Amino acid sequence: MSEYKTINEKKADWEESTLKKVLDRFPEQQEEFVTGSGHPVERLYLPSGISEEEYIEKIGFPGDYPYTRGVQPTMYRGRFWTMRQYAGFGTAEESNQRYKYLLEQGQTGLSIAFDLPTQIGYDSDDSMSEGEVGKVGVAIDSLKDMEILFEGIPLDKVSTSMTINAPAAVLLAMYIAVAEKQGVTRDKLRGTIQNDILKEYIARGTYIFPPAPSMRLINNIFEFCSKEVPKWNTISISGYHIREAGSTAVQEIAFTIADGIEYVRNAIGVGLDVDSFAGRLSFFFNAHNDLLEEVAKYRAARRIWARVMKEKFNAKKEKSMMMRFHTQTGGSTLTAQQPDNNIVRVTIQTLAAVLGGTQSLHTNSRDEALALPSQESVMIALRTQQIAANESGVTSTIDPLAGSYYIEALTDRIASEAWDYIEKIETMGGMVKAIEKGYAQKEIQDSAYRYQRDVEDGSRIVVGVNKFTVEEEPPKGLLKVDPSLRTVQVEKLAMVKGERDNIAVTASLKALKKGAESEDENLMPLILDAVKKYATLGEISGILREVFGEFQESIVL
Amino acid sequence: MDLVDKVQSGSIRGIARTISLIENNSPQKEDIIDELYPHTGNAMVWGITGPPGAGKSTLVDCLIKRERKQGRRVAVIAIDPSSPYSGGAILGDRTRMQKHSTDEGVYIRSMASRGHLGGVSVATGDAVKILDAAGYDTIIIETIGVGQTEVEIIELCDIVLLVLVPGMGDEIQAMKAGVMEVGDIFVINKKDRDGADRLKTEVEYVLGIKNALTGEEPNPVLLASSKLDEGIDELVEAIHDYLKKAQTTGRFEEKRRDRLEKEVYKIFSSKVHELLNIHLDIENNIGEWISSILNGETAPYKLINSKLNRFVKENRII
């Protein structure tokens, strides 16, 4: 008999001899170790014994199917990710100043935050807008505000991401209109609209219309952009908010990909060719503190999406199978207590995103659990990215954690659990059905509830919140939005309404109404026409509300 | 102004307070209800029941809209279960009806089933009287149609709508639970879903058997979509037709008489129960009784009979 022993046999020996002795004397800190999302973590991971064939099939090469190692062949050796800080508050004038500052500081793309009335299709003078104008982003009522917002920023030079969903078509139309006034043609425009209504129903809450007309608007945008604005990312399918609502890492990618499947199926359903739009789909994920779980999550997500596009939708173009994504560090991980600690959290999360191969990144500011970020905090957040890119060395090789026994095992496990969810949702008839049943919402809430209970009973430690706490002075220098801003915005709106050609506005809105009523007309050209005549966001959304009705949430608790 | 006057003058605070009092079994409860009693009997009481996820709240929302259009004042009682562990509850049904919240002709009240036996049906019955006396024309009670408590609640209603949806396996559940018997009108909600027509046929079939046995007229089975607000006009018409017909045939009065009988009986039994509880001091004695059964001195029926007999004798009841 030979003395040869397999790794597993050796492991058993080690557990019996070396490990046991130590464990008897010094028990481990916890009986069970779990990831940030609560999944069990083993003491030790071993070589999985993966064959070369399996490697090629599951992991492969960067820029090659299934893109587990990344979507570009050179990744950050070729170019760093786009550093894109989400910003916007108050009036268009103030936000314009902030954007110019960020561009001067070396930021490479713009990311526009809109206030809630804008996101829900209300003008600043609507009674629903009380207290909310300019609070979480910039207030946009008409093309006039959009012109001010991008004043002095050449739209052929920057790429612009807009966090706008239900009224995405209107804001995109305004962007096109501003560009054309600058002399920039549509085909040169680069950027992204979030346009992901499904996650609004699931987690974020800025929906307007019911699912069917919302999906139609999305198809209209896909179709219009594939012909007219070819460099525009027509949707950013977002797991970020699903995670913020309290999901696990697995749920984040599973529900996001299930949303993606629904969008693709819908677009194909109205006759679009999958390869004509799929290359412009982009994704948006969260980065939490469990660095290794997050890295595995991104890798698993790319692998699943590639498989879905190839096998389920028969995509032919490589671009259609590549999951390109933006990342934002996790807002819900930030603490109001000892806010400077948040800089450290954001650093870990930045590493997670970069080691996971993100295409662009927003780093949160330390004071976001307290208020809108101050200029100084935004600078530190941007610098965090720049340090990761230029000093940490993690950008020099591609997917540096690949081959770690733990990372590969975790990637497989997350992929397989996410796949189970996706199949379950498919058997329910897709994500729209799953949302109507409250399935996704309930799953997320249960995770959120579990997490919060763990924090409350101290089994999960949040530094500065339930351990290592100190008495603190209230923080100073927080940014405040001037409450009189609404008055300013309302006056500006009144002026626009007084100066525009109101007959033309009425005509364009009438045409839009007719278009909306006829189910197969593409609404983009009609909306574009209306915004150019200075019809307001509220007026346009109001017309669509009349025709489409409004979504009513179902409370899942 | 005392609470009774406030209720009758339609004060929302007064109504809300009074319902809380009866829910909490306040000592004032009996006087209030007795004082209000002569002013009741004008409202029509509709019961809406069906499994969770059948779209009941959205349907109620549609019904409120129609009734308001006809100028009728509407009150809604939405009942949800209490947690058996904590006794707490989350009441979220009114979310679907929230757009009516600022309409002064609409009053919505969420009630938890709470723990006590039969309690919620008594409380609901009293709440109906309060709302009736306050001048609401239509009172809608929404509840999940399973179990004894719900059936008791449903018995408070002049008409019962049983809401079913295709694709939930409800058809079978409903028949098993026997709730088919409580429905006067059957609503197949979410009619845009696959299987709605088939479910309608199945329900009609089951009702056909039932009606053949009892000789009653077939119950209406209607397709609707509360989400799309379709089929609701027909439903409302069917409800009013049913009520009108019930009034002309005398079935309505009969039902109300039955209800009152049940109610009086219920009050009687709970009073007797309470009375004996106090006299026999069950709370303090139960331990001893159980021990005597456990050590073989006596047996459950024997024990209770002897205690009751002694009580009757001592108080010279017989």
Add this chain to the structure above:
Amino acid sequence: MVRILVAKPGLDGHDRGAKYIARALKDAGYEVIYTGIRQTPESIVVTAIQEDVDFVGLSLLSGAHNELFPKVVELLREKDASDIIVFGGGVIPTEDIPFLKEKGIEAVFTQGTPIKEITDFIEKRLEK
């Protein structure tokens, strides 16, 4: 039985906190009425009165608290219901808390507040 309305005024859809509180208060044995997002101060007040609640808990993350929280208290007062106790939570800068308290919001719980602090507040306030 103590009844509490957990309400989200304003337009933000971040209901994680509100739903957590609702569920935790249920587990603590209270009856909780929850009405979803985008509630106007007017509908919150009508709901509080119709439901005869003892407390209204407001949750807001968008920064509109200085406008909307006091409005709820004001409307309750107008409707002769100032005995209903209002508390609030969400992303509320510490420096706004004195203002809110002055306006009649009896307690403000910022993020990371253990649920026990909220139930303690409720119990203590009930004793009064």
